[in-house]
Amino acid sequence: MPVFAYKCLNNAGKVITGSRDADSEKSLRSLLRKEGLFLQEAKESSDKGKGLRKEINISFLNKVSVIDIALITRQLATLLRASVPLTESLEAITEQLASDKKRRKLGGILAQVKTRVNEGLSLAEALKLHPQEFDEFYVSMVRSGEAAGNLDQVLFSLTDFLEKQHKIVRKIKGAMTYPIVMVFITVVVIGILMTSVIPNVISVFEDTDQTLPWYTQFLISSSNFFSNYYMYVAIGFVASVWGFRKWKKSPSGRRRWDRILLSTPLVGGLVRKIAISRFSGNLSIMLGAGVPILQALEIVKSVMGNEILKDVVGTVEVAIKEGKSIASMLAASGEFPPLATHMIAIGEKSGQLEDMLTNVALAYDSEVDQAITQLTSMLEPLMIVIMGAIVAFVVFSILMPIMQMNNLGL
Structure with missing residues (x-):
């Protein structure tokens, strides 16, 4: 270009x-x-x-992490609170990032932001040119902070929010690591059994007239299928994954998948709690920064992460225009639990909506931690049981015919 x-x-x-x-x-x-x-x-x-x-x-390096964005946001907030001019603050952070190989991409982006600010753009407009790193929520918060003259305070609030989101994502990844490893090991073990071990064992039964049990016949048929058509199985698996991802990106597929997630035991509860925490925390921060309620809801809607709950926020926008309360529409949707809607209703009636939303976010942050712990405690033994059952079935299917042969004196 x-x-x-x-x-x-x-x-x-x-x-x-x-x-x-x-x-x-x-x-x-x-x-x-x-x-x-x-x-x-x-x-x-x-x-x-x-x-x-x-x-x-810039294009081919890894995506900038949320924790790195939080880092430079806190640094910028600290410098601004110390009365360092914006351009000098950006210059100082850019120079620091330039010497860090791991954050060189972020340093390049911030250098471009600094250039745009020097050219006369506001910080929000300069950040808006990099939507992959600074989303609509981030840019809107910065714009509000610039307009209200409390940019440092807004940036500190943004930092806390980003660090909280990073913590949640890290916990979820940590919770899923063990099950993913177990699934991988299970697939490898099944592959070895089907393509190497079982074909060698089959020869034991080939020279006998013994009628094999249905489970042994099923195991042998499965082994023959995987041994002869493993390439087609691999292609079919890749095609299925590609098709699923394609379907999930479509509007109808995305909505259907989000509904399935919300309806799934344990997982649905976790997804809902994360969304409620995100909704309450984001809305509280934006109201505290002086963003009008309708504009704040529009921005919060874009970062909900679930199409079903996104629609709920959309109905809240319409309801506010009609003079209705936020809590009443959230309760009517059936997607927000009574605890959250009651707390929001109290905040609306008392004129302390911002503070009550913060309390809702804190309450559901705690519930998210508990849900992740519960999910982890159930997934680990479940994966062990599944893997053990598969191995036990294979061993049982092989040993039973052999024991029958011995009993018959073969």
Whole structure:
């Protein structure tokens, strides 16, 4: 993609210069216009390779982690609270990240943000150009903090939220590690048994006229099938995974899958509690930052992570426009438990909705921890039982015919 050096004017008539990747001068003009800038001159840089390398370096590196975003958010909040100007704060954090190989991509992104701020954009608008790293919720919070003059406070709130989300994700991953390892081991063991062990054992029965039990016949048939068609089995498995992912990304598939998750024992409860915590925490932070309730609900809706619960938030938006309360619509949906709706109702009646939402988030954070612990405590023995049952079935199917042969004197 070409790199253009440009000169433009902002709404105040200030001359701003800079450089940016764009497909063409027309595309550059359109991009700048969306930011309230009016292109005056543009010249394509001769060092196209540099721009291409820059694009490749940014695109193909791993995604920036949430904890890294939380780190720079806290650093920026600390510097701003110490009355360090925004541009100097960004410069200091950028220099620090440049020396860290693990966070070099984030350093490059922050350098671009700093450049845009120097060109006259607000911090929120500069961050908005990097939606993969800074989502709509993050950008809206920063915009509110800039408008209210309490950006440092908003950034500290954002940091706490991001760290909490990272903690939840880390716990879920930790809880799923053991079951995933057990599933992998089970698949490997079954593969070895079906393709190597059982075919050798089958030869013991081939020279006899013994009628084999149905379970042994089933085991032998399964072994023959996997031995002869393992390639087709592998292709079928990959195709099934691809098809499932494709279906889950479709609007109807996504909605259906989210409904299945909410209806699944243990898993559904965990998904619901995480969503309630996210809804309450996000809404509380945004209201505290001065974001209007309807705008806050629209943003919170986009980060719910579940289409069914997202629809519930959408009905709340409509209800507020009609003069109804948040709690009444959440209760009517049947998706939010009474504890959450009662606490929110009390907050609405007392005029302390922000504080009560914070309490709801804290309460459900604790329930999320308990749900993860409960899920882990049940999955581990369940996986052991499943793996043991499979191995026991194979051993039983092989030993029983052999014992019958011995009893018959064969």
